[in-house]
Amino acid sequence: xxxxxxxxxxxxxxxxxxxxxxxxxxxxxxxxxxxxxxxxxxxxxxxxxxxxxxxxxxxxxxxxxxxxxxxxxxxxxxxxxxxxxxxxxxxxxxxxxxxxxxxxxxxxxxxxxxxxxxxxxxxxxxxxxxxxxxxxxxxxxxxxxxxxxxxxxxxxxxxxxxxxxxxxxxxxxxxxxxxxxxxxxxxxxxxxxxxxxxxxxxxxxxxxxxxxxxxxxxxxxxxxxxxxxxxxxxxxxxxxxxxxxxxxxxxxxxxxxxxxxxxxxxxxxxxxxxxxxxxxxxxxxxxxxxxxxxxxxxx
Numbered sequence: 001x002x003x004x005x006x007x008x009x010x011x012x013x014x015x016x017x018x019x020x021x022x023x024x025x026x027x028x029x030x031x032x033x034x035x036x037x038x039x040x041x042x043x044x045x046x047x048x049x050x051x052x053x054x055x056x057x058x059x060x061x062x063x064x065x066x067x068x069x070x071x072x073x074x075x076x077x078x079x080x081x082x083x084x085x086x087x088x089x090x091x092x093x094x095x096x097x098x099x100x101x102x103x104x105x106x107x108x109x110x111x112x113x114x115x116x117x118x119x120x121x122x123x124x125x126x127x128x129x130x131x132x133x134x135x136x137x138x139x140x141x142x143x144x145x146x147x148x149x150x151x152x153x154x155x156x157x158x159x160x161x162x163x164x165x166x167x168x169x170x171x172x173x174x175x176x177x178x179x180x181x182x183x184x185x186x187x188x189x190x191x192x193x194x195x196x197x198x199x200x201x202x203x204x205x206x207x208x209x210x211x212x213x214x215x216x217x218x219x220x221x222x223x224x225x226x227x228x229x230x231x232x233x234x235x236x237x238x239x240x241x242x243x244x245x246x247x248x249x250x251x252x253x254x255x256x257x258x259x260x261x262x263x264x265x266x267x268x269x270x271x272x273x274x275x276x277x278x279x280x281x282x283x284x285x286x287x288x289x290x291x292x293x294x295x296x297x298x299x
Contacts, residue, residue, distance in 0.1 A: 004029050004191070004290035006216065008282045009038075009045035011255045013220050013234075014067050016041070021284050022067045023256065025216060026051050027193060029150065029290075032131050035075065036060045036148070036195050036216075042071030043078050049285050053078040054085065058127075058134075059115075061092035062197040063145035064099040073106035080113040087114040091126055091136070094119035095144040120146050123204070132190060137207045139199035141233040147197065147208045152190030159186065189294045194249075197256060200230060201239055209247035213291050216282075217244070218256035223270055225260075241271035241279070249275075250291045255282040 009024030016022050022039025026046070033055040035042075046053065053075060061069050069092075079088060092100050097119055104115070120126055120136045123146075127134040132152035139145040158173060166183060168176065194212040196205055198220075209215050219237040221229040229236050237254055244252045252275055254267050261267075264281045271279050280288050 006214065006253065006288040006290070007049050007051055008253075008255070008284060008286045008288065009042055009049060009051075011257060011282045011284055012039075012067065013218075013256045013258050014065075015259045016067075017259050019284065020257065020259075021045050022070065023197070024071060025195065025255075026055070027150075028055075029131055029193070032057045032129075034058045034060065034150070037062055037068040037197055038071030038075050039067045040070040043074035045284065046075075049287075053082050056084070056088055057086060059088060059090045060148050060195070061090075061096070061100070062139070062147060062195070063093060063141060063143045064096040065143060065198065068197060069099070069103060072100070072103040076104055076113060076115060077107070077109045079115070080109060080111055084113055087116050089127065090115055090117045091120055091134075091148070092117075093144045093146055094121045135208075137204035138202075139196065139204045140202040141198045141200070145198060147199070147204055148195045149208045149212070150191075150193040152192065154190045155188040156181065157186050157188040191290060191293060193290065196240075198233055199235065200233055201235065201243065205235075205243050206247055209243055209249055211247065212244075212249045213294075214251045214253060214288070215244055215247075215249045216253040216255060219254040219267055219271070220256050220258050222261065222266055237267040237270040238274055241273075241275035244277065245275045249277060251278040251280065251288070253280045253282050253288060 007026040010021030012020035023037040024042040025036040027034040035056045135149045136146040192212045194208040194215045196217040217240045219240045220234040221236045223238045
């Protein structure tokens with residue numbers, strides 16, 4: 001089983017820099033590979049990061065600004081070239097279906113990929129599977145935009161000494177029913193991952209971030225430029241971190257940085273003033289492990 005980790009492919013905003021590629025985020029989640037907002041150059045960044053196109057099982061686009069989707073043609077064509085052995089599901093705002101079609105068929109190629117489009121029409125559940133539940137929430141940007149959230153169902157952890165005390169051994173463990181199950185085990189909270197890109201603060205940000213073990217969120221601006229952030233439909237590092245603190249986030253991954261700033265440490269400093277969990281100022285090709293499960297409850 002693959003580790004649960006985020007592979008950062010790009011961290012720039014509208015304009016890439018010498019050290020920051022356009023957006024791109026790959027989440028390894030057991031047997032699934034979720035690719036979020038592949039901007040221009042994502043295919044090459046995947047190669048550099050050791051992520052194969054065939055690792056992708058779902059593709060997510062939050063909205064149709066170029067830095068979040070211009071990598072779609074290359075990724076789709078590479079999936080076809082590599083004969084991806086499984087279907088790939090594509091989630092994007094339904095209002096941008098024409099844009100996705102243009103990207104999907106941007107050039108001539110031998111199209112053999114099983115790409116199944118699942119446009120997002122409104123907030124709510126968009127998919128379920130072994131991984132749990134995928135949800136979308138509307139965000140507040142200059143274009144229709146959705147953030148995404150992965151929620152794993154809670155499980156149970158058996159306590160060996162309690163099993164022994166109640167005489168439960170071997171295959172009998174599989175057939176336990178309440179109330180005995182409650183006596184010999186504890187709840188194993190499922191993990192939650194949230195992805196929030198271009199947006200002002202809105203209800204959707206908080207709904208996505210609620211209880212997230214890992215929140216990947218844009219922080220295009222610093223607090224000194226909050227007026228610019230508001231005008232352009234973006235967040236500051238302080239706003240992103242404040243939302244994370246209020247929502248009980250464990251690991252906060254800041255990204256989507258404006259090229260106007262040269263010191264990444266400033267984003268960490270600003271976020272740390274209001275958030276007391278783990279802070280990652282994302283860098284291209286960085287790997288960030290999803291935190292270990294909480295042992296009990298969501299505290």
